[in-house]
Amino acid sequence: MEAVIVRNLTKRYGEVNAIDGINFEVNEGEIFGLIGPNGAGKTTTLRILSTIIKKDSGTVRIFDYELGKDDEHIRSIISYLPEEAGAYKSLTGIGYLQFMAGFYAKSKKDFDEILERGIEIASLGERIKDKVSTYSKGMTRKLLLARALMHLPKLAILDEPTSGLDVVNSVEIRNMIKDFVKRGVTVLLSSHNMLEVEFLSDRVALIDKGHILDIGTPEALKSKYNARNLEEVFMGEVQ
Amino acid sequence: MKNFLNLLKKDIKEIITPQLLVPLVIVVVFYSFIGNVMQTETKKASSPQPVLVVDYDKSATSTQFIESLKAVSIPEVYSGGIVDPITIAKTKNIDVIIEVPLGFEASIKSFKQPELKIYSVINGISMVSIAGPQKVKSVVSAVSETLSDMYIKNFTNIDPSIIKNPIVLKEYVVVNGKIGEASPEMVSNLLMSQVIFIPIILAFVIIFASQMIVSLIASEKENKTFETLMTVPVKRPFIILSKMLASSIMALIISVFYLIGMRSYFNGISMGEFSSTQGSSILKALGLVYTPVQYFYIGLLLFLTIVASLALASILAVFAEDTKSAQMYLTPLMILIMIPYFLSLFTNIDTLSLPLKVIVYLIPFSYPFIASQKVLFGSVSIVYIGALYLLLYSAISIVIATRIVSSDRIFTTRVRKNRIRFFSR
Numbered sequence: 001m002e003a004v005i006v007r008n009l010t011k012r013y014g015e016v017n018a019i020d021g022i023n024f025e026v027n028e029g030e031i032f033g034l035i036g037p038n039g040a041g042k043t044t045t046l047r048i049l050s051t052i053i054k055k056d057s058g059t060v061r062i063f064d065y066e067l068g069k070d071d072e073h074i075r076s077i078i079s080y081l082p083e084e085a086g087a088y089k090s091l092t093g094i095g096y097l098q099f100m101a102g103f104y105a106k107s108k109k110d111f112d113e114i115l116e117r118g119i120e121i122a123s124l125g126e127r128i129k130d131k132v133s134t135y136s137k138g139m140t141r142k143l144l145l146a147r148a149l150m151h152l153p154k155l156a157i158l159d160e161p162t163s164g165l166d167v168v169n170s171v172e173i174r175n176m177i178k179d180f181v182k183r184g185v186t187v188l189l190s191s192h193n194m195l196e197v198e199f200l201s202d203r204v205a206l207i208d209k210g211h212i213l214d215i216g217t218p219e220a221l222k223s224k225y226n227a228r229n230l231e232e233v234f235m236g237e238v239q
Numbered sequence: 240m241k242n243f244l245n246l247l248k249k250d251i252k253e254i255i256t257p258q259l260l261v262p263l264v265i266v267v268v269f270y271s272f273i274g275n276v277m278q279t280e281t282k283k284a285s286s287p288q289p290v291l292v293v294d295y296d297k298s299a300t301s302t303q304f305i306e307s308l309k310a311v312s313i314p315e316v317y318s319g320g321i322v323d324p325i326t327i328a329k330t331k332n333i334d335v336i337i338e339v340p341l342g343f344e345a346s347i348k349s350f351k352q353p354e355l356k357i358y359s360v361i362n363g364i365s366m367v368s369i370a371g372p373q374k375v376k377s378v379v380s381a382v383s384e385t386l387s388d389m390y391i392k393n394f395t396n397i398d399p400s401i402i403k404n405p406i407v408l409k410e411y412v413v414v415n416g417k418i419g420e421a422s423p424e425m426v427s428n429l430l431m432s433q434v435i436f437i438p439i440i441l442a443f444v445i446i447f448a449s450q451m452i453v454s455l456i457a458s459e460k461e462n463k464t465f466e467t468l469m470t471v472p473v474k475r476p477f478i479i480l481s482k483m484l485a486s487s488i489m490a491l492i493i494s495v496f497y498l499i500g501m502r503s504y505f506n507g508i509s510m511g512e513f514s515s516t517q518g519s520s521i522l523k524a525l526g527l528v529y530t531p532v533q534y535f536y537i538g539l540l541l542f543l544t545i546v547a548s549l550a551l552a553s554i555l556a557v558f559a560e561d562t563k564s565a566q567m568y569l570t571p572l573m574i575l576i577m578i579p580y581f582l583s584l585f586t587n588i589d590t591l592s593l594p595l596k597v598i599v600y601l602i603p604f605s606y607p608f609i610a611s612q613k614v615l616f617g618s619v620s621i622v623y624i625g626a627l628y629l630l631l632y633s634a635i636s637i638v639i640a641t642r643i644v645s646s647d648r649i650f651t652t653r654v655r656k657n658r659i660r661f662f663s664r
Binding site (some may be wrong): 015050052054075078079080081082084085091095099103145147 | 649
């Protein structure tokens with residue numbers, strides 16, 4: 001079953017066509033990667049699917065909910081991790097997770113389970129009780145990823161999940177994402193780090209200047225373009 | 240509702256920071272302290288002070304004069320022969336010296352003007368340093384008055400008070416048909432001391448509430464938390480409404496603190512007039528003391544004004560990139576609050592020119608300022624008009640604010656080089 005169906009999606013900012021009639025599907029339980037350079041339209045696509053910004057035209061269905069009509073329902077089954085996200089500096093790590101868990105929990109038991117999962121994903125030890133303002137970039141990113149995954153959303157939309165992180169933190173986060181897919185979470189992520197997407201994704205879409213250039217599994221794309229990795233695939237397609 | 244309360248709790252937590260609480264406590268303590276100091280100083284000034292009297296005359300008249308001084312001071316009498324009374328006064332910590340000259344009684348009896356000297360030692364600027372000599376002078380005037388009455392009686396059979404005041408002036412003040420015997424200056428001063436802190440509190444609460452909501456919205460943008468908040472399953476208008484409610488709750492709590500501090504301060508400085516039984520009974524007789532209903536009217540308008548200012552501040556905050564620039568975007572709102580604030584402090588809005596009056600009445604924030612004065616004089620219509628206007632204005636502004644937040648403009652609108660642009664990556 002398709003978790004996401006995108007048809008002829010467009011978005012303009014003044015004279016600029018940020019997205020120009022893109023089409024793709026994300027299957028339930030897979031990790032789908034959008035790869036492309038800066039300004040390709042990745043973030044705009046993810047923001048539209050997360051109900052943050054409005055599309056100009058086209059249709060988007062997320063688990064049978066139609067974007068633009070069922071936005072509140074969509075928000076209850078997705079989670080979005082923006083590239084440059086932050087957490088409330090006046091709150092502690094656990095306070096932040098409690099605040100966010102409050103939106104998804106249906107009962108006290110549910111709340112405790114979500115929070116416990118969040119603390120486990122964040123893996124910040126005793127530092128979870130400290131103010132967010134004292135966290136390093138890596139710690140904040142792990143807290144935000146915990147926030148995005150702790151309620152086991154049906155669809156997790158992750159924009160550059162390892163952006164600005166060192167190798168150790170990046171590997172930890174990639175493993176976490178892979179682990180959560182096993183728990184039934186479908187992941188749509190974007191990155192300009194094509195090697196990362198190749199490692200994580202079941203299927204990828206190459207996007208540039210608002211257009212989808214190609215879609216397929218990393219293996220199929222590498223074979224099609226006779227390339228060693230997705231970077232070479234992308235360069236082959238652009239040239 | 241659960242989600243709204245979750246947001247509200249978080250927004251209140253965001254507002255209550257040491258940066259907010261510490262100045263708040265300092266302000267309350269400061270005003271209470273100043274108020275207490277002023278109260279003590281006023282009490283000190285009104286209590287009898289020691290005076291040094293050097294009596295060179297030692298006559299029955301000079302003794303009688305010294306006796307009458309006891310009503311307002313504690314005289315320490317030296318019967319002449321002092322070389323340096325100023326040094327003595329200094330060692331005894333006395334600030335007023337009176338010198339009764341030799342021949343004081345004889346001069347009076349022969350209808351000559353004896354010269355009474357008063358030396359005031361001023362060590363600084365305080366109420367006490369002026370009050371002492373003033374009280375002594377009032378005794379001298381009273382003695383002069385008695386003597387002058389005596390002279391008039393000796394030469395005529397007419398009542399001395401008639402000669403001195405051929406016309407008797409009786410002043411009455413009329414307010415809404417109620418008549419009280421007092422001068423308009425006195426009533427005006429009493430009234431000012433009673434209501435002066437109200438516009439200050441009003442302006443403060445409105446500005447404070449606006450600053451809080453602008454900071455809340457701007458810090459969400461600055462800390463990059465707004466984007467995440469927009470994807471949680473909560474009705475979009477709740478996001479802005481919870482911020483409005485959190486800001487107004489905090490503004491009202493803070494205004495109570497300020498009210499206590501300011502009240503204590505003004506009580507301290509206006510002890511002589513406002514706290515006097517005579518003063519308050521005149522105001523009560525004229526119906527110029529706020530009743531609980533009138534306080535409710537001002538409270539209602541204040542609440543609606545806070546809502547209106549919060550709605551406008553939310554719209555302005557959309558353009559702010561961070562908390563620093565957020566304060567700049569509040570400038571138009573500040574101006575709209577400052578206009579009625581200053582006008583209500585220094586002028587009667589009804590006496591302004593028509594165009595100015597129209598401008599003032601068009602500003603929604605004017606109504607609590609105007610009403611705080613008008614309700615005292617029995618005009619309630621301003622409350623109804625103001626409430627209706629503010630309700631309408633607030634409703635429109637809230638709809639605009641929630642629409643902006645619900646739309647993607649909050650992420651795509653930036654002000655650059657005096658222009659509004661829409662952009663994205």
